[in-house]
Amino acid sequence: MSTIVIDHLARVEGHGGITVELEGDAVKNVRFDVFEGARLLEGLVRGRRYDEIAPVLSRICAICSSAHCLTSLKATENAFAVEVSPQTEILRELLLRGESIESHALHLFFLAVPDYLDRPSAIAVAAEHPAAVMLGLRLKKLGNLIQETIGGRAIHPVNAVPGGFGKVPGVDQLIAVRGALIEAMPDAEAMLDLIASLPAADFCHSDTCFAALHSPNSDRYYAGDELMVVSNGDRAIVPAASYRSLTNEKAIPHSHAKHSTFRGKPFMVGSLARLTVNPKRLTERSATAPERLKLSIPSDNPMDNNKAQAVELVNDLGLALDMVERLIHDGVKDEGCVPVTPRAGTGVGVTEAPRGLLVHSYTYDEQGCVVSADVITPTAMNAASLEQHLRKTVEQSPDRDQAALKKKLQMIARAYDPCISCSVHLIRK
Amino acid sequence: MKPDLVIGLGNPLMGDDGAGAAAAEVLANDRRLARRVDLISADTDVLSCANWMERRRRVLLIDAVEGEVPGSISVLRESPPLDGQQHAHHLSAPAMLALLRQVTPTLHDTEFIWILVTVNSARVGMQLSPEVAAAIPKLVERVRQELRRR
Numbered sequence: 001m002s003t004i005v006i007d008h009l010a011r012v013e014g015h016g017g018i019t020v021e022l023e024g025d026a027v028k029n030v031r032f033d034v035f036e037g038a039r040l041l042e043g044l045v046r047g048r049r050y051d052e053i054a055p056v057l058s059r060i061c062a063i064c065s066s067a068h069c070l071t072s073l074k075a076t077e078n079a080f081a082v083e084v085s086p087q088t089e090i091l092r093e094l095l096l097r098g099e100s101i102e103s104h105a106l107h108l109f110f111l112a113v114p115d116y117l118d119r120p121s122a123i124a125v126a127a128e129h130p131a132a133v134m135l136g137l138r139l140k141k142l143g144n145l146i147q148e149t150i151g152g153r154a155i156h157p158v159n160a161v162p163g164g165f166g167k168v169p170g171v172d173q174l175i176a177v178r179g180a181l182i183e184a185m186p187d188a189e190a191m192l193d194l195i196a197s198l199p200a201a202d203f204c205h206s207d208t209c210f211a212a213l214h215s216p217n218s219d220r221y222y223a224g225d226e227l228m229v230v231s232n233g234d235r236a237i238v239p240a241a242s243y244r245s246l247t248n249e250k251a252i253p254h255s256h257a258k259h260s261t262f263r264g265k266p267f268m269v270g271s272l273a274r275l276t277v278n279p280k281r282l283t284e285r286s287a288t289a290p291e292r293l294k295l296s297i298p299s300d301n302p303m304d305n306n307k308a309q310a311v312e313l314v315n316d317l318g319l320a321l322d323m324v325e326r327l328i329h330d331g332v333k334d335e336g337c338v339p340v341t342p343r344a345g346t347g348v349g350v351t352e353a354p355r356g357l358l359v360h361s362y363t364y365d366e367q368g369c370v371v372s373a374d375v376i377t378p379t380a381m382n383a384a385s386l387e388q389h390l391r392k393t394v395e396q397s398p399d400r401d402q403a404a405l406k407k408k409l410q411m412i413a414r415a416y417d418p419c420i421s422c423s424v425h426l427i428r429k
Numbered sequence: 430m431k432p433d434l435v436i437g438l439g440n441p442l443m444g445d446d447g448a449g450a451a452a453a454e455v456l457a458n459d460r461r462l463a464r465r466v467d468l469i470s471a472d473t474d475v476l477s478c479a480n481w482m483e484r485r486r487r488v489l490l491i492d493a494v495e496g497e498v499p500g501s502i503s504v505l506r507e508s509p510p511l512d513g514q515q516h517a518h519h520l521s522a523p524a525m526l527a528l529l530r531q532v533t534p535t536l537h538d539t540e541f542i543w544i545l546v547t548v549n550s551a552r553v554g555m556q557l558s559p560e561v562a563a564a565i566p567k568l569v570e571r572v573r574q575e576l577r578r579r
Binding site: 043059060062065102106110121123126130137141144156 | 531
């Protein structure tokens with residue numbers, strides 16, 4: 001028996017790896033391992049007051065901090081039956097769109113593109129293609145600017161609080177964001193040209209089940225209380241409150257991240273899933289982007305998640321501009337927050353983080369202190385599907401050259417855009 | 430030229446990984462210092478500081494580094510070595526800085542100084558280990574010394 005091992009996929013906070021066991025030419029076992037020690041993140045908020053939860057849990061990940069903050073607020077407001085204003089909904093949607101722009105730019109330009117160009121890192125790409133790296137940095141900066149304007153900080157937003165926004169952006173700030181978005185439109189075109197020019201990554205095909213927040217007629221990251229699962233043309237709706245029927249986590253021996261399945265099938269979340277579940281979410285401006293990238297939906301190639309991110313990036317820029325123009329036109333009112341009255345009960349918040357569905361659920365006591373918490377990240381949900389695609393990659397490879405296989409396996413893992421640190425989700429005590 | 434910039438790095442939810450952020454917080458509470466130096470906490474995302482870094486003579490980065498003796502402090506005037514790995518989700522802090530310097534001409538003349546505290550674990554929790562917590566005043570003083578150096 002031979003074994004292919006890829007030790008590190010993550011940075012210092014935690015590390016994950018891939019192990020493939022072969023018996024002759026046959027694949028005996030494929031594992032996506034998460035070695036990281038116990039994170040027990042939910043334990044950090046047990047006993048804390050409701051208004052302390054989002055600031056703590058937004059720190060789970062610097063790249064997804066707005067998503068963790070807003071999903072946390074959504075769960076808390078759900079527990080206390082707080083209905084936020086339409087203005088708050090728009091500002092939160094815009095905040096998540098800024099995060100998605102930032103995250104997709106980071107992933108595409110600095111993690112995925114080096115793979116396609118067969119370069120060891122973004123630094124190596126920068127030496128040969130500095131303009132491409134500058135393009136990625138400009139788009140990432142724009143995402144940071146949106147988050148800083150709406151959330152008060154580029155990472156770990158402070159303005160979003162239970163019941164609304166403690167501080168809303170001024171018109172001058174929104175005008176500056178509008179200017180930056182208009183300036184970025186040619187960058188969006190250049191980004192599409194770059195992604196379209198990359199070599200094809202066509203080495204893994206598999207029927208895939210997809211899950212995303214259901215938003216049939218619009219493009220949403222924040223609003224919505226229904227999840228939809230699409231599998232071979234069949235569509236199933238799961239109310240947010242019943243998220244456990246979707247996540248249905250199962251502890252497995254080789255990973256600290258539990259595996260999720262829906263009706264026994266692994267499912268994929270993220271950009272490709274969002275485009276599959278909500279085919280009408282693209283605006284007129286971005287409608288031609290899939291064709292330019294030769295992206296057909298539904299796709300059976302997980303590498304297409306990279307193309308789907310590029311499509312979303314263009315869509316996000318256009319929609320962010322629309323939202324900012326609407327806010328400038330209507331004016332942003334300093335309306336204060338909806339009063340929050342704590343009560344005993346459980347609340348669930350589900351949003352679309354850049355890399356897919358994110359669930360927070362809290363049970364509170366009468367004083368508004370957390371009794372128990374549940375945080376399920378997109379990477380935890382993706383773990384079983386990723387393992388399935390790693391297996392297919394090996395099975396469908398015509399040869400068993402270790403270096404070539406390793407590269408393909410790493411590309412598949414990166415296409416999922418995993419956040420291995422925050423995927424760790426231990427059994428609650 | 431803008432004032433010197435101090436960036437605290439690390440995730441405060443990950444125990445000793447948050448040592449840089451903890452030191453930056455102590456420095457931010459010093460109002461006299463805050464009048465002549467800009468201070469930010471960047472968590473684990475150096476790229477998000479790109480705008481902040483421009484037109485500075487000096488940028489000081491406070492971060493945790495894995496090693497044998499927790500709490501020991503070192504100063505590097507060159508970037509720490511790159512780990513050479515292509516990660517799944519993020520670039521390391523030295524890799525992010527190297528990338529920014531490579532493609533941003535306005536950063537070429539900026540002096541970058543790493544002030545590092547050694548940690549030997551980064552486990553979940555909002556507390557620093559006793560060794561690293563005890564080193565925070567020394568770490569802060571080392572940053573002040575660097576800022577006094579002209």
